[in-house]
Amino acid sequence: xxxxxxxxxxxxxxxxxxxxxxxxxxxxxxxxxxxxxxxxxxxxxxxxxxxxxxxxxxxxxxxxxxxxxxxxxxxxxxxxxxxxxxxxxxxxxxxxxxxxxxxxxxxxxxxxxxxxxxxxxxxxxxxxxxxxxxxxxxxxxxxxxxxxxxxxxxxxxxxxxxxxxxxxxxxxxxxxxxxxxxxxxxxxxxxxxxxxxxxxxxxxxxxxxxxxxxxxx
Numbered sequence: 001x002x003x004x005x006x007x008x009x010x011x012x013x014x015x016x017x018x019x020x021x022x023x024x025x026x027x028x029x030x031x032x033x034x035x036x037x038x039x040x041x042x043x044x045x046x047x048x049x050x051x052x053x054x055x056x057x058x059x060x061x062x063x064x065x066x067x068x069x070x071x072x073x074x075x076x077x078x079x080x081x082x083x084x085x086x087x088x089x090x091x092x093x094x095x096x097x098x099x100x101x102x103x104x105x106x107x108x109x110x111x112x113x114x115x116x117x118x119x120x121x122x123x124x125x126x127x128x129x130x131x132x133x134x135x136x137x138x139x140x141x142x143x144x145x146x147x148x149x150x151x152x153x154x155x156x157x158x159x160x161x162x163x164x165x166x167x168x169x170x171x172x173x174x175x176x177x178x179x180x181x182x183x184x185x186x187x188x189x190x191x192x193x194x195x196x197x198x199x200x201x202x203x204x205x206x207x208x209x210x211x212x213x214x215x216x217x
Contacts, residue, residue: 010082013039015056018082019068019075026079027145033086036109037096054105057082061108084109101179107186134205141204153211155196161217165191 004024010017010031021029033039043053059066060080068075088096090113097106157165169188175181199215 015053018056022077023075028081031082031084036086036088037092039086040096058105101182104182107182110190138204141207142200156214158214158216161215164217
């Protein structure tokens, strides 16, 4: 039987490439981009600017079940997942994403602007090896979940943690600007997702995951 290559990072994210790699790596994929402009403007590059690469990315963000039909077979993806990270100049981001708001593409990106960042200084001091070892332990602990029974378990919030989330959400006023409302809607979902990310990192740091675990306050 031909072995399946484990690949967690995609260099080119087309509809076809994503479906094929996701089927072979159901735990999820990532895309690291020095320049996000290439990731965004690469949609349809192999089909003369046409195709449904962009629509595929829009649906992936929602984590929905998807089916990719091909001539010879059909690919079924139960839990679509692609985590994207990259950099872009503020001016380019404004010009590029400004045209991609109405369909919800731009609001799917969680944008962070770093201002007045101090310049790093060179040093001959070595990095503390224990830090590397601790980080490696965390990452390996998370990757090992792929072979556990936790893959499709539901993680809920403890009551007091859920109250914090609910109170934060209900204290927000509805924005009068259409564009702001689109971003707000995605930020609410990001709040839940980042809560899970921090919870997983916390458990990985502790070295143990629990079945029926809950996110605490």
